[in-house]
Amino acid sequence: MSSQAAEQSYEPVLSTHPELPSDERILRRRLLQVLLAPPASEAITYEEFLDWADEDTLAEWVDGKIVMTSPASTIHQTIAGFLLKVMGIYAETHKAGVMISSPFQMKLENGREPDLLFIANDHLSRLKSTYLEGPADLVVEIVSPESTGRDRGEKFTEYEAGGVLEYWLIDPQRRWAEFYQLRNGRYHLTYAGEAGDYHAQVLPGFWLRVEWLWPQTMPPVLEVLRMLQVIA
Numbered sequence: 131m132s133s134q135a136a137e138q139s140y141e142p143v144l145s146t147h148p149e150l151p152s153d154e155r156i157l158r159r160r161l162l163q164v165l166l167a168p169p170a171s172e173a174i175t176y177e178e179f180l181d182w183a184d185e186d187t188l189a190e191w192v193d194g195k196i197v198m199t200s201p202a203s204t205i206h207q208t209i210a211g212f213l214l215k216v217m218g219i220y221a222e223t224h225k226a227g228v229m230i231s232s233p234f235q236m237k238l239e240n241g242r243e244p245d246l247l248f249i250a251n252d253h254l255s256r257l258k259s260t261y262l263e264g265p266a267d268l269v270v271e272i273v274s275p276e277s278t279g280r281d282r283g284e285k286f287t288e289y290e291a292g293g294v295l296e297y298w299l300i301d302p303q304r305r306w307a308e309f310y311q312l313r314n315g316r317y318h319l320t321y322a323g324e325a326g327d328y329h330a331q332v333l334p335g336f337w338l339r340v341e342w343l344w345p346q347t348m349p350p351v352l353e354v355l356r357m358l359q360v361i362a
Contacts, residue, residue, distance in 0.1 A: 176241055180260055188233055191241030192284075199243065199277075202232075205302045206272045208345050210245050213270060215351045216358070217248065220336050223360050227251050227267065227333075235261035236269070238292030242285060246270035250332060265293040267332040273301040286310075290317045296332050300343055307340050 173194035174182075183189060188199045202210070210231060218229035227250040235241045241261065248268035249257055256264040269289055271281040281299060289297050290312065297310040297317060305324045310317040311331045321328045323340060330336040341347045342354060355361045 176237060179241060180235070183235075185233065185260075188243070190243055191235075193240065200274070202245075202272075203274065205345060206245075206274060208348070209272050209300060209302060209343055210270075212342070212348055212351065213246055216354050217246075217333065217336065219351075219355060220358055220360055221248065221333060224335065225251070227254070228257075230262075236266055237261050237263055238265060238294075239288050242288065244269045244285075245272045248333060265289070265295070267294070268296040268298070268330070269294050270298040270300065273299055273303070275303065286317070290315075296330065302344065305344055307343060 174191075174196070175194070176191055179189075179191040179196060182196070190197045190199060214229055214231050221227050221229055227248055230247045230249070232243050232245050234243065234247065236244055236247060244266070246269070247262065247266040249262065250267045253264070253267060256262055271277070271285065273281050278301075286297070293312070295312045297312075299308040299310075301307070306322070307324070307328075308322045309320050309328050311320050312318075320331075324344075325341045326339070328338050328340060330338070336358070342349060352361065
């Protein structure tokens with residue numbers, strides 16, 4: 131029996147308990163996905179991975195294997211939510227492209243789930259119903275103790291080789307942000323620090339005050355949109 135069919139066979143178990151809180155139902159579904167995942171030694175195709183995963187799945191497809199990832203922390207979600215609102219509204223207002231947040235797959239050498247993706251209008255043809263076929267123009271990863279090796283190592287190399295034009299690494303534990311831009315096939319660090327202004331390469335006219343990223347100094351979204359002259 132395929133994992134998708136097996137999951138469907140377990141669906142009545144979940145549906146017969148509608149009284150369960152939504153968080154508990156999500157947790158049970160994720161546990162079920164782990165139990166039904168192919169053995170770690172069993173390679174699967176990307177299409178099989180997409181069939182197995184759903185929109186709540188926290189997993190990546192690496193070297194043909196499923197790699198589960200950890201749930202995000204509160205500080206992670208605070209920063210991701212802030213950037214999604216500010217950059218998403220800016221991009222929409224300027225008709226520049228779209229912002230998408232995790233969990234959403236970007237298929238390069240492997241199938242990754244960046245925290246945030248920006249796809250410019252010229253590349254919207256890469257956007258499929260359940261994944262991005264090819265590089266985003268800009269990727270944001272919010273570093274955690276669990277993810278720092280991947281974000282600064284494997285993903286850095288894959289995003290560089292795959293043609294992601296701009297890569298942001300945000301480390302809330304260290305209050306440090308790094309901004310890389312792709313030039314001649316290699317990432318160059320164009321700005322790093324805990325404060326100061328950074329001007330995006332692929333989102334024309336957009337700039338970010340780095341201290342906005344830290345929850346202790348994060349301003350209201352509307353205030354930021356006024357400074358970016360998106361609203362009056």
